[in-house]
Amino acid sequence: MTENNSNISENATNKTFIQVQTSDFDVGEEQQEFSDPSIGAVVAFTGLVREFSEHPEVQALTLEHYPGMTEKSLFAIAEQARQRWPLQQIRIIHRVGRLTVGEQIVYVGVSSAHREAAFEGCRFIMDYLKTDAPFWKQEHTRTGDVWVDAREKDQQARQAWQTDAPAPQDKR
Amino acid sequence: MIRILFFAKIKSDLSKDYFDLKIDTPVNVGAVRNSLISEFPDQKSLFQSEYSLCAVNQSIANDETVINASDEVAFFPPVTGG
Numbered sequence: 001m002t003e004n005n006s007n008i009s010e011n012a013t014n015k016t017f018i019q020v021q022t023s024d025f026d027v028g029e030e031q032q033e034f035s036d037p038s039i040g041a042v043v044a045f046t047g048l049v050r051e052f053s054e055h056p057e058v059q060a061l062t063l064e065h066y067p068g069m070t071e072k073s074l075f076a077i078a079e080q081a082r083q084r085w086p087l088q089q090i091r092i093i094h095r096v097g098r099l100t101v102g103e104q105i106v107y108v109g110v111s112s113a114h115r116e117a118a119f120e121g122c123r124f125i126m127d128y129l130k131t132d133a134p135f136w137k138q139e140h141t142r143t144g145d146v147w148v149d150a151r152e153k154d155q156q157a158r159q160a161w162q163t164d165a166p167a168p169q170d171k172r
Numbered sequence: 173m174i175r176i177l178f179f180a181k182i183k184s185d186l187s188k189d190y191f192d193l194k195i196d197t198p199v200n201v202g203a204v205r206n207s208l209i210s211e212f213p214d215q216k217s218l219f220q221s222e223y224s225l226c227a228v229n230q231s232i233a234n235d236e237t238v239i240n241a242s243d244e245v246a247f248f249p250p251v252t253g254g
Contacts, residue, residue, distance in 0.1 A: 064180055066230070066248065069230035105254070130253065134179065134251050135252065145184075147180060147252075150250035
């Protein structure tokens, strides 16, 4: 299965940028992409590979994905966020392949005219990415490789958005 | 026949990227799931609904989703990205 740097997709009309890549990314360069004068707020989340508390002997992990479906599902998540908040640019980068502790793994950047939509849209996208986008982590230990189990709390975070009252529009 | 793609633990436990399941179409995901459990009785837990998801044409499906002959079908564990 391909683990190469690939899958660049950009839609100029709704300004959603999705990329799945093996290489690292630069958060500062990403910030520069938010340049429209109507932008009042940019909220960006960066996920890192943390120490492996469940298996302390783990040295690294490998991220596998489902090429094609990955990009499709990330676009669908971005569109769902746009239906709830007046978002401008959405940029999602997710790395695949082998990663070690401390490395950047995922970036979600969202811009809007006002901060409420940007904060909530960014969090919504991350919560849905955790349960809907086809990525899988495998931890590497001295005694073998272990697939990471899905977490109930990630499902709960996603479900919390479904039970929320309809999202307020901007300009509160 | 349906070609079923595997990912992550299902792929590594079976040592297969895909499996060509002999089954008539159209057929629903639940029937395909049961057929896979019959084909791999020693690893049937991989395909039980609490441990696996099915995607049809790269969208998450449920057991009632109908699969046609030309559809892309995949089984994989609950996702763990981010």
